[in-house]
Amino acid sequence: MAARPAPLWDPKKSEFLLESDMYLLSLSTRLLSRLQSPLEQHQTETDEKVNQILTTIEEHFPKLPPEQIFATGCVWDAWSYVSDLVRSAKKRIVLIDNFVDDRVLSLLDKRADNVEATIHSRYYEPFQTDLKKHNNQYREIQFVQLPHKNHDRFLIIDDDVYLLGASVKDMGIGLCAVTKLQVSPETILPLLSP
Numbered sequence: 001m002a003a004r005p006a007p008l009w010d011p012k013k014s015e016f017l018l019e020s021d022m023y024l025l026s027l028s029t030r031l032l033s034r035l036q037s038p039l040e041q042h043q044t045e046t047d048e049k050v051n052q053i054l055t056t057i058e059e060h061f062p063k064l065p066p067e068q069i070f071a072t073g074c075v076w077d078a079w080s081y082v083s084d085l086v087r088s089a090k091k092r093i094v095l096i097d098n099f100v101d102d103r104v105l106s107l108l109d110k111r112a113d114n115v116e117a118t119i120h121s122r123y124y125e126p127f128q129t130d131l132k133k134h135n136n137q138y139r140e141i142q143f144v145q146l147p148h149k150n151h152d153r154f155l156i157i158d159d160d161v162y163l164l165g166a167s168v169k170d171m172g173i174g175l176c177a178v179t180k181l182q183v184s185p186e187t188i189l190p191l192l193s194p
Contacts, residue, residue: 064088066180070172078172083107085157085178089115094156094185096120096192098149099167102130107168108141118142120192122149146192156185 064085070078086093089111095104100121108117121127123145131143153164161183165176 067178069177070175072175073172075172078166078176078178079107081178082155082168082171083110085155085162086110087112089157091115091158092156093117094120094154094189095168096146096150096154096156096188097164097167098122098146098153099169100124100127101169102127102134103169105130105134105141109138113139116142118144120144120146122146144192150192154188156188159185161185161188 064081068078068081070081086107087110091114093108093111093115095108095118097104097119098121100119104119108119111117117139119131119141121143128143131141135141153167155162155164155168155178161181163179163181164171165178166172166174170176171178
């Protein structure tokens with residue numbers, strides 16, 4: 001009768017393992033590691049393909065339509081759409097609007113942490129007080145006083161320019177539209193200088 005190998009004690013499991021069991025465990029561990037490598041490579045390749053597909057979909061079918069018309073009384077729809085535009089910003093938001101109030105500050109606070117925000121508007125003392133208090137507590141929103149009245153309102157999100165049919169604070173109260181323009185921000189911003 002052949003002698004059985006001496007059992008080894010596994011302190012983690014508080015049970016005895018035979019040397020042959022240890023060999024089988026070692027062999028199965030090596031086999032699993034060989035199988036995981038091709039599986040992990042396949043998963044990485046699949047992830048890359050899925051990301052390419054999602055990027056293509058986003059490029060051809062943007063989440064936010066470039067034009068929206070809001071009927072009278074559709075205040076929430078308009079606010080929600082502009083909020084989504086603000087959230088979509090990756091680097092900058094510039095609002096050009098003669099009539100702003102504290103609601104605009106709340107709207108711009110929906111931007112991502114690394115996105116700068118600037119408001120170009122007329123000087124209005126109560127709003128300046130709101131802005132100062134806001135900036136003391138939250139991320140800064142810059143203010144630039146418009147040197148003259150502007151008839152139209154614009155919202156710049158990164159490199160896209162939107163023409164707003166109403167002031168942001170009044171969107172949806174009356175019939176209004178938001179339209180993405182085919183001009184760059186660098187076409188609009190120099191026109192704000194005196």
